[in-house]
Amino acid sequence: MRIRGRRTKSIFVKFSVSFLLVGLIPLLALSFFSVKTFSGYVERYTTSNLQQMVLYMSYNLNSAFNQYNEVSKLMYTGRYEGFIESYSQNQTQNVNVLEQINSIPIDSFLKTVLFSDPYISGVQFIRSSDGKIYYQERGNRSLNSETVPDEEWLAKMAEDPSKVAIFPAHMDSYFYGSGRQVFTIGRSLIDTSGRVTKEPKVVGTLFLDIDTSLFQQFFRELSLGEKDELYLLDGEGRTYFSNQPASAGLLTPKLRENDEMIVLSEKVPFLNGQVIAKVHRGSLFEQLLSARATVYLAIMICALVMIVMGAWFSRRLAAPIRELIKQMAVVESGKLDIQLTVNSNDEMGRLAHGFNRMVERLRIYIDEAYVAQIKQKQTELSALKSQIRPHYLYNTLEVIRMNAVDKEAGEVADMILALSNELKYVIDYGEERVSIASELAHLQNYFYIISVRYENRFELKLDIAPNINMEWPILKLSLQPIVENAVQHGLRQQGKGTVGITIERRDQVLAVTIYDDGIGMNRDNLARINSILDNAEAPSKNVGLKNVHERIRSSFGEEFGLSVSSREYIGTSITLTFPVINE
Incomplete structure (x- = not known):
């Protein structure tokens, strides 16, 4: 019990628990958050992409209906309900007497319409005067006139003869041997010649059978599964076409989204209706659910591996350190002739080796x-x-x-x-920084010796601004090398001259300018010196200038230092900048 209590208080046990908590909690939190975020993004992206596909399909369907509507208008040559008049004919006489439409035999006209589009499988024209049916079928099949739902179609057309009518999907079994599923578009042929009457004078009705494979090419782009449903509805909710059997022509109940299904819809203006896709969530996100389960499994495996590694690491780390603690207790008792066994080259091995060297050096230290x-x-x-x-x-x-x-x-x-x-x-090996007064006193002592040496041919002038505190610190021995350069390279060659020093404050910058009226420098030499000052690694013969420049930057910062300007035969001016330090 005592050993167990001691181990629970061990730093290695605490470290292992902390390691596991610090590793597992962020791993689990980040993993679950990432999976949830990724799943939500994929669901939103997939749903948005599917909505775009439904929108594209509704646009294609509307365009197809408009196309067949334009085909049905080929019967007209006069003006009625906004149709453009090219030349006026008596359609009643044409149809009833001459059996033609637009100066073309009815059968020829129907054949022209039939082969104007590959999805038109059959064309019928029912003459109003006697109910005679003219027809053309793509497979030259015969028509069983008794099974044609002409009374139902004509009754619906009579409600508004001037508009096109669309009939839901049905089987064209009225053609012998045909088992196609089609939807029918009907348009009345109205005689627009002569006086306009209150009731349109319908001389016949054109019916186009359109193969529903037209819809299939649009629906195929959605990649619907077995559990997915698709409906093409009119404004009253009746189904024109659906992938569900026995639903054409029936009222479709309102489709609402739930946990199992996603409902997407887009309007089809030509039908004054809409296309609705009801997609099964499980089928749509099946791969996502599989990926999510795989990620969760990987998280659990990683957590288990982390726990095992934490326990193994704790035991491996604790054993050699416990041995080290035991030997340290022996050293504390004054026994210095012990050595630890080094079993590895890792940190623990180096620690044991360091302990052995420490004991050996401790013994040598006591002797010496x-x-x-x-x-x-x-x-x-x-x-x-x-x-x-x-x-x-x-x-x-x-x-x-x-x-x-x-x-x-x-x-x-x-x-x-x-x-x-x-x-x-x-x-004096004191501070690197001295007051302005101390530096100027040293400079005056130096210039006195120079003036005596050169028979008082050189003069030193000081111009100190009133707002200058002479106790402000500057770099020690920063002015004397500049004055020495002015005498040696500027004044001595012309025999006499003046060295001037101005000290002024520019905001928080102390500017010390040393100038002379000597021979100056040409542009090339000036550019070379400035280049050397800017490049810390460039070698230079002007050791004094560069030394002062580098010392100022090292002591006060990169924004301070030394700058040189000169004009040949006029003189040279060197400005040293320091920060204003009031302490």
């Missing part, structure tokens, strides 16, 4: 403790000596200066004082 203390004393003495040497140099220069004063050599004494101050400023 006194030697280290002696070396520390020697280091302290060396540090004291390095501090004594500069003071000795300062004291020697002071003795020489006092001797020059005693001998009334004032200029020599002043030069020694300036040199001593310079050495103190340069050798």
Whole structure:
């Protein structure tokens, strides 16, 4: 019980549980969310695609009805209900006496209409005066006039003779030996010659039998399954065509979407009706459901593998660390002659190897403790000596200066004082940043020695703006190399001149400009120097300029540094920029 309690408090058990929770919870959550999102997207995309196909099919059906409507209009040559008049004929005489339509024999006209479209399987023309039936059939089959539902068709046509009529799908069994399923389009031939009467004068009626295979080519694009239903309805809800048997001509109940079926519909303007597709969800998303089940199975397998790997990893990681803890307790007791066995080259093996080296070095350290203390004393003495040497140099220069004063050599004494101050400023290994006042004091000491050396032919001018705080920090030894370049390369070649320094504040930028009225530089040399300053890796003979530029950027940032401008025979101007630091 005690061992079990100790193991439950072990960090490895906690780590394993945390590893499993951190791994499993996001895996399960992300997997279920991804599957749900993907399934929803696929369902929406599939449904939208199917809706587009139904829309396309309704457009094709409407176009087909309009096409056959135009075919039925071939009978007209006069004006009636908006039809364009080309020439006027007495259709009553043509049909009843001459047995022709538009100056063409009725049989020839029917044959022309029959072969004007491949889906027209039969054409009939019923003369109104005596009920005589003229017909043409694509297979030259005979007509059984007794089985033709002409009374039913003509009764419906009589309700509005000026409009085309469409009759639901039926079998054309009135042709001997034919078993085709067709739908029929009817149009009345109205005599428009003579006086317009209140009731249209119908001289005959044309019926076109259209093979329903026309619909099949459109419906085939939907790839409907056995459980899917398709209906072509008129405005009153009667079925013109359906893939369900014994439904043509019947009222179709309202189709509503449910968990098992998806109902999609689009209008067919010619029929004032609609086409409705009722698609079975299970058949439509069968592959999606299979993929979803596969993903869930993969998730369960991954979770099981993660649990097994977590347990195995915990046991493998815990065993060598427990051994290490045991040996550390031995080392704490003061026994340093133990060694762990290294069984692998992984992190645990390197940890055991490091433990062995630590114990060995600890033993060596104890043996060499006194030697280290002696070396520390020697280091302290060396540090004291390095501090004594500069003071000795300062004291020697002071003795020489006092001797020059005693001998009334004032200029020599002043030069020694300036040199001593310079050495103190340069050798002092203090802060990298100094105040503006300290840097200018060092620069004045340097320029004093330069002016004495060159017989006062060079002059230094300072122009400091009133809003400048002399305690603001700048980079130590940043101005002297620039002034030295101005004297050596700008003024010395012409014999005399002036070096000017202006200090001003530009918002949060401190700008120090060092200029001279020396010989200046041509454009090529100026471009070369600016290119060297911009490229940190470019070698340069102008070590002073580049050194100052790189030191400023390293200390204050890339936006600060040094810029050079010059004109030949006029002079050179170098601007150094620093941030304004008030602390």
